[in-house]
Amino acid sequence: MNYFLKKWGSIFNLRISSKILSCRKRDGRLVFAQVICAFVLLFSFQASAFAVQKIEFWTMSLKPKFIPYFHDLVRDYEATHPGVQIVWVDFPWDILQLKLITAIAAGKPPALVNLSVPWAEEMARDGLLEPLDAYLTTPGQAIPYTDAALADLRFNGKVYGFPHYSNVNVIAYNRQLLAAAGITQAPQNMDELLALAVKVAAKTGKPGYAPALGKIDGFMMQQGLDLIVNGKAVFNSPAHVALVKKLAATYKANGFLKDKLFAEDNFPAVVDAYLGGRLAVMVSAPTAIKRIQTDAPDIYAQTGIFPMPAGPTGINDGGWMFHFAIPQGVKSQDMPAVAEFARYLTGDRSQLAFARLAGVMPTTKQALANPYFKQLPVNAGAAELASAVAANSMNSARSLYVAGIDDYDELRRFLVKAVEAGVTGKADIQTSLNEAVAIWNKKLAKVHRP
CATH class of the missing domain: 3.40.190.10 (Periplasmic binding protein-like II)
Structure with a gap:
């Protein structure tokens, strides 16, 4: 029995108390209660070791073109966050909003959802989104997003999303x-x-x-x-x-x-x-x-x-920015991990890769300053010139619409x-x-x- 406990304790990198493993005999009999305690502790540690936080995020009409992009992004994130499981769900744009409202009403919202700015304004006004000012960056770091992108998502003085991609004419x-x-x-x-x-x-x-x-x-x-x-x-x-x-x-x-x-x-x-x-x-x-x-x-x-x-x-x-919002109903204890993934999803590296693939413009200052936009090739054509000109205009690109x-x-x-x-x-x-x-x-x- 001692060998069995030590063997499984090593597999799960656990330390089993020597007092429990001693399994002293009393009146010639095994102290059975001690063995039971050992198993209880072992499997409680095992459950803790395998506890995984599931983060489900929804996008809008991005399949099938962006399947490889998001699969790679999820794989890379999970590799450096072994306690997190990322689940990507994509809905057609014309049903996503109904699916989201239904999920919120049922108390089972996704952790993150891809929205346009007008949709976010309407849902924030109805109390269906969480304000995110405290989660846009980690302590001591500057907010990476452009001023215009943040202004697009600021309703009644609070920011309701992590900017993702946009465009400008x-x-x-x-x-x-x-x-x-x-x-x-x-x-x-x-x-x-x-x-x-x-x-x-x-x-x-x-x-x-x-x-x-x-x-x-x-x-x-x-x-x-x-x-x-x-x-x-x-x-x-x-x-x-x-x-x-x-x-x-x-x-x-x-x-x-x-x-x-x-x-x-x-x-x-x-x-x-x-x-x-x-x-x-x-x-x-x-x-x-x-x-x-x-x-x-x-x-x-x-x-x-x-x-x-x-x-x-x-x-x-010409902005019409898209972003990731956190719906109402996401548990407060889950917010830090969800926000960490959201910052990765909308960070400089991820946005630059997505922008190059999709032909859109990123909304982080560092991605916009990347040589892909700033250093024109010799004999640059109109497409390269357009990207460079647009990158210079992105800090003033806004989604213009009538709200409320x-x-x-x-x-x-x-x-x-x-x-x-x-x-x-x-x-x-x-x-x-x-x-x-x-x-x-x-x-x-x-x-x-x-």
């Missing part, structure tokens, strides 16, 4: 069309970009620019124009009217690509026009530049890159219709915006009713 331009129009300098603001569009149209007969006017709300916010103030819609102000008048003048001068101009997603039409040499300027994230390289090598060869000018607020549009309104998409459609009527000359701009504001304020009055 750049300007891809057709060198031949801009040269024909005599344009050599990057536009410094929206007025100059609109002037460029008009000049290209006048000189070449082709549109210069294709803004996403189906997302006019973000367009206005980037220009420093609020849509709602103190619970009321205000986008019929003189400043808003003036902006729409500039858009209308550009439209009338044929400076805009008119294909799907007011569609919720006009990007496919924009890409097709640029690939066909029918558009001078394409505003997009760097990812789209690689499509030009693949689908239209001749256009790619004459594509240059400008930075997209920030608005008066200093904000660059249920069924917001319906309201936005009224705004888009009003702007479309004004830009195309079908209705007076002031009147059209007034009517949309009235519709918004009826909805907002219900939202803010005590």
Whole structure:
């Protein structure tokens, strides 16, 4: 019996008390109670030695492309954290939110979940996410994420996520069309970009620019124009009217690509026009530049890159950052281990690897400063130039949206219709915006009713 206990004690690296192992005899009989105690201690130590903390994290529509990436990431983390088991679950984007809310309601949330910024704002407002300010870094270390990324996730003064990846718009331009129009300098603001569009149209007969006017709300916010103030819609102000008048003048001068101009997603039409040499300027994230390289090598060869000018607020549009949040219901004693894995998942090394694979931009300062973005190769093409330009703009890249309104998409459609009527000359701009504001304020009055 002594041998048996010593053998299993060595396997589990345990020290069995010599008093227990002595198994003294009393009246010629084995003290059976001591043996029982030995087994109890042994198997309690065994259970402790094999106790594993399970950390389940959910992502959004990242299979199958990123299966090798996440399998390697999980394997490497578990190798250095033997007491932790990482479980990766991926859901399609259109069911993840419902799955998450159901899991939280059942008291069985994942430890981490991949969310967009608008979803995080809504869920934080409803008390479904944990604030994470205390977990963003370890004591004595600087927070690795960009200021803009943290600002995206700061709601009511608290941060609700570990930033993961994002993007920011750049300007891809057709060198031949801009040269024909005599344009050599990057536009410094929206007025100059609109002037460029008009000049290209006048000189070449082709549109210069294709803004996403189906997302006019973000367009206005980037220009420093609020849509709602103190619970009321205000986008019929003189400043808003003036902006729409500039858009209308550009439209009338044929400076805009008119294909799907007011569609919720006009990007496919924009890409097709640029690939066909029918558009001078394409505003997009760097990812789209690689499509030009693949689908239209001749256009790619004459594509240059400008930075997209920030608005008066200093904000660059095109962020739409994704991050990892900790849902309500994760046990407080599990939070340190979950946060440690989250920092690894969104750390410099992991973000750089993911960004290179996915064609997106990281949200940590060190990853953005990596030579992959900063040191351009000899004879760098438009794709490499776009990544470098985007990296320089990432600290001002924000996700622009209107927060705190249920069924917001319906309201936005009224705004888009009003702007479309004004830009195309079908209705007076002031009147059209007034009517949309009235519709918004009826909805907002219900939202803010005590």
